Amino acid sequence: MKGATQGPTTTQKTFQLAREKRTNQRVNEAIQYTHRQRMDKLNAHLGSLSEHFDIPKVGPG
Template sequence: MSDAYAYVAKGKLKLKCDSELKKKKKHKHKDKKTDLEELQKSYAEQQIAEASSATSSVAYERKLTKAEVASKKQQEKMRNKRIMEKAQTTHKQRVEKFNEHLDTLTEHFDIPKVSWTK
């Protein structure tokens, strides 16, 4: 029987509302003026770094291969072609074309009646 009592916690229970468990944290108050000055300094340094990196970034610009240049030209050409085709047709013509397309579809795509009374 003494083995059964060996695993029992002894002593009083500590509740969460005990004042001993509540410890107030100390907050450090920072001076707002120093924070503002630090932000201004870091912003100025960042502006200087960006200005100097702008000249150096031009030197490291990536060159496109012949295949990449050709694909970009082809994409531009196809995009211009699509834009010209859309610009030539009016809205009325596009609606008529869409209606013709819907007429060619089978009745499988029609919405069936759901009324139980008829």
Template sequence: FYSFLYIYKFIVYRWPILHIKVAMSDYDTVVKGPLKLKSDSGIKKKKKKSKMENEKKLLEQVSKTNEVSTKEKFEVKSTKAEIKFQQMQEKMQKERILQKASMTHKQRVEEFNRHLDSLTEHFDIPKVSWTK
């Protein structure tokens, strides 16, 4: 009876191990054939269209846009206030240019020095020293 239990336990517990080859090499578990990553998910690649068809479509679109642009030409018209504003800006710019051109650099420096002399001492840069 003891031998029967021993044989029974051996068969039950070791049976899956008996089917495995004893001398397995690393190359026995290699998967041969292509990898199936998507596993038939139903996703198919779209067919590529020829470049000639794409170029023809682009040419047609460009010709259509040219027709539309020739039919509708918009002129940007500014209002009276905008025109007056631009005229005043040009006038003021001309005056500034003439004023700057009328004085030499030396005259501008002298005028700037006179302006600095006319300011109060409150705006002067105080003396800074480490020793008294």
């Protein structure tokens, strides 16, 4: 083919670089804390919330 391009276009290269950058950023954020640290942080956050958001008791018992 005469008009076919070989390899990615400039826009595709830019997109791929941005995608790799976002992926690296997400990985770095994910490995920042251990699972236990993330769970402790979540439990502290949930403990600080008011009971307004608790599941209401519905039904007999």
